[in-house]
Amino acid sequence: MRDTSTRSARKFWVPALLWFGLLSLIAVAIGAAFGAIVGLLFYSLSLASLLFLQMRSLYQIEQWLDAPVGRPRPKTWGMWAHAFAALDDIRHEDERSRAEMAEWLARFRQAMSLLPDGVVIVDGVMHLEWCNPAAQTHLGLDLKRDEGRLLTNLIRSPDFVDYMLSGRFEQPLPFMHHDRKILVQLISFESRRQILVTHDVTQNEKMDTMRRDFIANASHELRTPLTVINGFLEHALSSDMSEETRLRQLHLMAEQGQRMQRLVADMLTLTRLESLLQPPSGDTVRIKPLLTRIVEEARALSGGKHFITLREVQDVDLKGNRDELESAFVNLLSNAVRYTPDGGRIDVSWAMENDGATLTVIDDGIGIAAEHLSRLTERFYRVDKTRSRATQGTGLGLAIVKHVLLRHRGRLEISSEYGNGSRFKVIFQRAQLALRQD
Template structure:
C-alpha cells in the first residue's frame, strides 16, 4: 500500500473515532458535551501533530545527536523511514570515509608527490613525498596558496600561464623535479611532482662512463694501429725496432684486455641477478697469496708485510680476493721504491677489519670522496705509467656493498695512505 494512502486512512480513522466518541457522549449526556468533547479531541490531535512536527524539526536541525521519537499512527511510518535513511546515510559516510582513507594511503605510498589544491591554488592535502619535494608541511601549510610556499619564478610563471599540457622541469631544493598540474574537478586541481635527480645522475654517469671508456681504449688502439701501419709500409724494418714496436703493441693490447675485463667485472657486480655466493673464505691463505703476488709485482722494490690475527669469514671468495688484490696492487703502484706496505687482518667489536697501509705519495683530501668513481684519477699521467685502468676502486666499492662492508680511506700527501675495510659481524663464521 502506498505511504500517502496509509497516512490518509490513519488520519481519517483517528478523526472518525473522535467524532464517534463525541457523538455517543452527546447522545447520552447532551449535545453541548458532545461538541465540547469533539473540540477537545480535535485540539488534542492537532497538538499531538504539532508535537511530532517539533520533534522532527529538532531532529532535522541536529540529526547526529537527537534521537528520533517512536511516533504514533502515520508518524510511525514517517519516523521509521527517516531512521532507515539515517542508517543508510551513516553507512554511506562510513564507506566514503573508508574509501577516502584508502585513497590517501595509496597516495602516501606513491613514489611521486601529489598535492590537491582548489581552483585558486590553496593547499588542501598533500602526501609525504610532496612535502619532501616542495618543502611543504600539511599541518602548517594547509589553506595557504601553493605559489606562496613554492617561490620560484619558473613555477609561478607556469601557474600564471596555465599551459598545463606540457610538464615543467624545475630545480628546487637541490632536486630536479618534473611538475605537472592536472585539473580534475571544477574547483580542484592535482599537482604531481616526479623526482628525476637520481635518473639524471645515472644518465650522466653512463655518458661519462662511455666517454671515459672510449678515451681509454682509443689510446692503445692508436698505438697498435700506428705500429701496424708502419710495419705494413716498411718491409726492411730493423729487427730491434720491430721488436720494440711489437713489445709496445703487446703492452697496449694487455692494457685493453685489463680494461675490458674490469668493465665486465663491474657490469657483473652491478647485476641484480648475480647473487653473492656464501662460502667459507680462508683469509690467511688468501692474504698470503695476495701478498706473494704483490711482492712479485714489486720485484723487490718495497717491503711488504702481512699482519694476520683475524677469523675466517663468509662471502664470495673471488669477489673478496679481487677487492683486496686491487687495494694491495694500488699500494704497490703508488708507493715509491724503498717504501713499505703492511696488510693487516684483525678481529674487532664491529667485525673483522682489513687494512692496507703504505708509505706512498698520498692523496689530497679533496680527492678522497671521489676515488671510487669509475675512471677517476688523481694524477692521470702517473696512472698511465702504473698501467692502471681507473676501475679498481670502483670494483672494490661494489664488492664491499654486496658484502655489507664499508671502506674508509685515510691519506696524507707525501706521507702515505691507509685503506680500511670494515666487515660486519654477520660475515663471521659461526662456530
C-alpha cells in the same frame, strides 16, 4: 514508485480523516445535547489539542535529530511513529555510508602514502587540499602548515608557476627544486579538483650522467693505446728502421696492448658484478692463505721497490665468492703499490674487531686530498690523471672493490691526507664470517 507514494498518502490521510470525522461526530452529538456553542467549543479545543500534539512531535523530531546517532527515538503514536521509524532507518543507513566512506578514504590515503611518487590534490584554483609524504619530500610541502594555501605561492620556481598557469598539461614538466630534479604533471579528475603527480628523477639523471661519462671515459682510455699502436704500425710500414728502434716500438706496443687487455678485463668484471642479482655463494674462503699469496704478487709487482709487510693475519675466514674477494683485495694492494713512491712502506693486516673482521692496507705514499675521498670509487675517477696512466692503472679498481663489498655486506672506509699516505679499511659484518668448529 507510484504504488509507494499512494501507500504513504493513504497512511497519512486515512488516519487524519478518521480523526477529523470522529471529532466532528462527537462535536455534533454534544451540540445536539448541550447546544451548538458547547459543541463548537469542544470541537475547537479538540483541534487545539491535536495541533499541540503535532507541534510537540515536531519538537521531539528536532531534538532527536540533533542528538547523537543511537539515541532511542521518542515514543509516539499514529503517523508519527511511522515517521520516526523511517527517519531512524535513514539515520542508520547514512551512518553506515559515512563509516564506509571514511574507511575508503583512510585506505585511499594509506595507499597514496605508500607510493614512491608524489600525489597532490588541489582545488580548481590551485589551493592545496591534500598531499602524500612523497610529495612533501619532493616539493618541500607541509600538509598541516600549507593546507588551503595557493600552490604557486608555496613553490616559487618560475618554470613551475608558468606550467601551472599555462593550462597545457599534456606533457610533464621537469624542473629543479631544492637540488632535486622533479617531473610533475597535472591531471584533472573532477570539475573542481585536480591531481598533481610528482616523480623524483634525480637518481635517474645521475645514472644517465654516469653512463655517459663511463662511455666517454672508456672510449678515451681505449683510444690512447690504440693511437700509439696504430702510429707505430704506420711508421713501421712507411719507413725503414733499425733493429733497436723496431724492438723498442714493439715493446711499447706490447705495453699498450696489455693496458687495453687490463682495461677490458676490468670493464667486464665491473659489468658482471653489477648484473649479478643473486647473492654470492656461501662458500668458505680461507683468508690467510689468500692474503699471503696476494702480498707475494704485490711484491712481484713492486719489483723490490717497496717494503710490503703482512703484519697481522688472524685465522678468520669469510663466506662468499673467492674470485670476487680476491679481485677486491688485489685491487687494493696494487693501488697501494702504484701510488707509493719507491722506498715506501705498505702494511697489510687482517683482524677481528667488535663489529666483524677488517682488512687494512696502510701506505706512506703521496696521499689523497680530502675533496677527492668521496669520489674515489667512481668509475674512471682519477686524482692525478697523468700519474694514473704512468702507473698503468685502469681507473676501475676501487669501483670493483665497492661492488664486491656491496655483494658481501662489507664497506670501505678511506682516510688520507695529502703527502702523508693513505689508509684503506674494509669492514665485513660478523654475519659474513665463516665460523669453524675445532
